[in-house]
Amino acid sequence: MSIVVLDNVKKSFGAVTVLHGVSFSVEKGQVMALIGASGSGKSTALRCIDRLEQIDSGRIEVCGHQVASADLDLRKLRLDVGIVFQSYNLFPHLTVEQNITLGPVSVKRMPKSEARKITADVLAKVGLADKASAYPEQLSGGQQQRAAIARSLAMQPKVMLFDEVTSALDPKLTGEVLRVIEQLADSGMTMIMVTHEMNFARRIADRIVFMHDGRVHEQGGAEILSAPATPELRDFVSNEL
Amino acid sequence: MDTALNLNHIGFLLDGALWTLVLSLMAFLGGGLAGFAVAMGRIAPQRIIRILTTGYVQLVQGTPLLVIMFVIYFGLPTLGFSISPLLAAGLSMTIYVSAYLGEIWRGAIQSVPRAQWEAAECLALSRGQRMFKVILPQAIRIATPPTVGFSVQIIKNTSLASVVGFVELTRAGQLINNSIFEPFMIYLIIAGLYFCLCFPVSLLSRRLERTGVARAQRIELVSA
Numbered sequence: 001m002s003i004v005v006l007d008n009v010k011k012s013f014g015a016v017t018v019l020h021g022v023s024f025s026v027e028k029g030q031v032m033a034l035i036g037a038s039g040s041g042k043s044t045a046l047r048c049i050d051r052l053e054q055i056d057s058g059r060i061e062v063c064g065h066q067v068a069s070a071d072l073d074l075r076k077l078r079l080d081v082g083i084v085f086q087s088y089n090l091f092p093h094l095t096v097e098q099n100i101t102l103g104p105v106s107v108k109r110m111p112k113s114e115a116r117k118i119t120a121d122v123l124a125k126v127g128l129a130d131k132a133s134a135y136p137e138q139l140s141g142g143q144q145q146r147a148a149i150a151r152s153l154a155m156q157p158k159v160m161l162f163d164e165v166t167s168a169l170d171p172k173l174t175g176e177v178l179r180v181i182e183q184l185a186d187s188g189m190t191m192i193m194v195t196h197e198m199n200f201a202r203r204i205a206d207r208i209v210f211m212h213d214g215r216v217h218e219q220g221g222a223e224i225l226s227a228p229a230t231p232e233l234r235d236f237v238s239n240e241l
Numbered sequence: 242m243d244t245a246l247n248l249n250h251i252g253f254l255l256d257g258a259l260w261t262l263v264l265s266l267m268a269f270l271g272g273g274l275a276g277f278a279v280a281m282g283r284i285a286p287q288r289i290i291r292i293l294t295t296g297y298v299q300l301v302q303g304t305p306l307l308v309i310m311f312v313i314y315f316g317l318p319t320l321g322f323s324i325s326p327l328l329a330a331g332l333s334m335t336i337y338v339s340a341y342l343g344e345i346w347r348g349a350i351q352s353v354p355r356a357q358w359e360a361a362e363c364l365a366l367s368r369g370q371r372m373f374k375v376i377l378p379q380a381i382r383i384a385t386p387p388t389v390g391f392s393v394q395i396i397k398n399t400s401l402a403s404v405v406g407f408v409e410l411t412r413a414g415q416l417i418n419n420s421i422f423e424p425f426m427i428y429l430i431i432a433g434l435y436f437c438l439c440f441p442v443s444l445l446s447r448r449l450e451r452t453g454v455a456r457a458q459r460i461e462l463v464s465a
Contacts, residue, residue, distance in 0.1 A: 052359055078365035089360035093378045102374060103364040155364060 002061075003028050003159055003190050004049060009058035011044060018044045020214040021058065026159075026192055026207070031185045033201035034194045036211035037236060042194045045211070046161050049192065050081050063158050079107070082152030083161040086168055088144040090136040090151070096123070097132040100151045107155075115154075122150040126180045142173030146180050153184075160184065162193035198225060198237065210236065246426065250417045257413025258434050260327075264399045264409055265438075267331040269392060272338020279343025280350060286368075294343070301340035307401050309333045314405040330402035330409075338395055345391060349384035350376060386450040393439045393446070400435075410434055 002025040011019040018041045026032045034042040047053045048060060051067050051074060060067035063080040090099050100122065101115040110118075123129050126146035136144055145165055152160060162181065166174040178200050185191060185204045195201055201208060202222045209219040212232045218224055228234040282294030301309070313336075314329035324332075353376050361371040403412035414431040418424050 050363060052363070075365050075367070078363055081363075083363045085356065085360065087356055089356045091357065091360070091375055091379075093382070103366070106370050106374060107365045107367075151364070 001028050002026065003063055004192065005059070005061040006045065006049070007059040007061075009045070009048060009060060010056045011041075011048060011053060012056055018214050019048070019055070022211070022214070022216055023058075024209050024216055024219060026190060028190055029188050030190060030206045031204055032192045032207045032209060033205035034192060034209050034211065035196070035198070035201060035236070036217075040211040041214040042211045043163055046083075046163050046192060046194050049159075049161060050083050051077060052083075075107075079155065080158045081161060082155055082157035082159070083163065084145070084148050084152055084165050086164040088136070088141070088148045090144055090148055092136050095133050095135055096128065096139070096147045096150075099136070099147065100154045103151070103155045118154050119150075122153045123147075125153065125183070126150045127176070140173060141169050142176045145169065145173075145177045149177075149180055149184075158190065160189055160191045162191065162195070164194050164196065166195070166197060201225070212236075246417075246421060246423060250421070251430075253417060254410065254413050254430065254434065257408060257410040258438065260407070260413075261396065261399050261409040261411075261435075261438065264327070264330055264334065264402060264407070265392070265396045268334030268338050268395050268399065271331060271335030272342055272395070275335055275339030276342030276346060279339050280346035283343065283347040284350060298340045298344060301336055302344075306333065306337045306398055307404065309336055310401060310405050326402070326405050326407035329405050330399070330407045334395065334399065334402070337398070338391075341391060341394075342388065345387050346380070346384050349380040349387075352383055353379045386446055389442060389446040389449055393443050396438050396442065397435065 004026040006025070007023050009019050009022045010017070022041065022045055024032075034046060036042045044053060048055050049062055049067065051072065055068050058068070062077060065072055065077045065080070067077060090096075091102070094102065097116070097119050100119045101112065104110040104115040104118060105112060119132065120129065123132055126149055128143060128146055128150065131139060131143060131147065136147070139147065149165075165181075166177050169177060174197070178197065181191070181193070182200075182204050193201075193205075202225050205222060207219065208222060208224055210217050210224070210230075210233045218228065218230050218233045224233065225237055228237055279294055279298060282290050283298070285291055285294070310330065310333040313333045314324065314326065317324050317329070357375055357379065358371060361375040366374065399409055400411040402409055403415060406412070408416070410431055414427050418427045421427075
């Protein structure tokens with residue numbers, strides 16, 4: 001069963017066309033890596049899935065929601081989709097725990113005590129059990145990113161989107177964030193991640209979608225990274241190494 | 242005729258200073274409430290509301306406060322509303338302050354990074370929740386130093402209320418001067434009293450700005 005479907009999605013910013021008819025789908029429990037050069041449209045495609053960008057034409061279906069339709073219930077879509085950004089985007093005026101309980105308490109009307117329990121749970125998952133009362137500015141980049149993942153998880157989404165979540169981190173911090181994502185993949189979470197970490201993609205992704213110039217240029221299992229069918233992917237992979 | 246400055250005069254001036262403070266507070270509270278509405282209107286999703294509030298801000302910022310006071314104090318009674326000097330001055334100041342504070346606050350709200358809105362949106366928070374739980378708490382920190390700084394302008398501009406017959410500090414000085422003709426001394430005293438009212442506020446503003454800059458730099462470091 002496909003949880004996320006993009007069907008001939010087109011998107012322009014002014015005169016610049018970023019997506020020239022992108023199609024792919026992700027099954028429940030699958031981990032999909034969206035790779036490609038900067039400017040290939042992968043982040044835009046990801047943002048369209050959570051309706052952070054409105055598409056010009058085509059169809060996007062996420063957990064049964066018609067994302068491009070005018071009568072989409074945005075709130076319900078966002079309850080089903082979690083997203084983590086490159087720049088973490090924790091709320092700087094709130095502690096880690098407050099960052100995490102904000103959604104469950106304000107949106108889901110969950111009692112505070114229950115929200116705290118969930119917070120402890122997700123913080124343990126990302127290895128930050130002792131940082132509940134810290135403010136974001138007291139954490140390292142890797143810790144902030146893990147806290148951001150925990151904040152998303154606390155909403156119990158059906159799909160998680162990761163938008164280059166390690167691009168701002170050094171190799172050591174990248175490692176600790178990737179380990180968290182890997183555990184999440186092992187737990188059966190459906191995930192789409194835009195990433196430049198080829199080895200990581202090769203290891204945990206069930207499907208790899210290579211985007212080039214706003215189109216899906218090549219897709220398949222991890223083997224397409226070792227044996228690219230197109231010169232563009234071959235070029236991209238050799239540059240990455 | 243006793244023409245020397247005496248304690249009664251000083252008492253009268255201090256009384257005027259007190260009214261200057263009262264009027265400043267009225268202006269700050271009234272202007273703050275209306276200014277919040279202006280800030281919200283300037284960033285409202287509805288175009289028509291944005292256009293109307295922008296027009297209001299342009300109109301008020303393009304009009305001297307003195308003229309606003311004349312319109313309110315001398316103009317309203319011709320329409321059948323009689324209005325006391327205090328109310329006229331308070332209302333005029335409220336209008337004036339709301340346009341400036343509204344713009345200061347709009348700027349503060351818009352300087353909260355776009356990504357914070359998005360993160361809040363992705364947690365399925367409603368527009369109101371995003372505004373009150375995520376954006377405003379951050380905007381308040383950004384807005385505090387310029388808001389306190391603007392309060393100094395409010396205190397000084399209350400002196401214009403003297404022209405509609407409201408006896409605040411400046412008007413009190415004029416009245417005393419009319420009886421003892423010591424303009425240099427009296428207006429120096431008044432200047433000193435205004436300084437005593439304004440200086441602590443501008444000190445506070447400068448201090449807030451320093452701590453604010455330090456905090457902003459920390460946040461920038463973290464999100465860089």
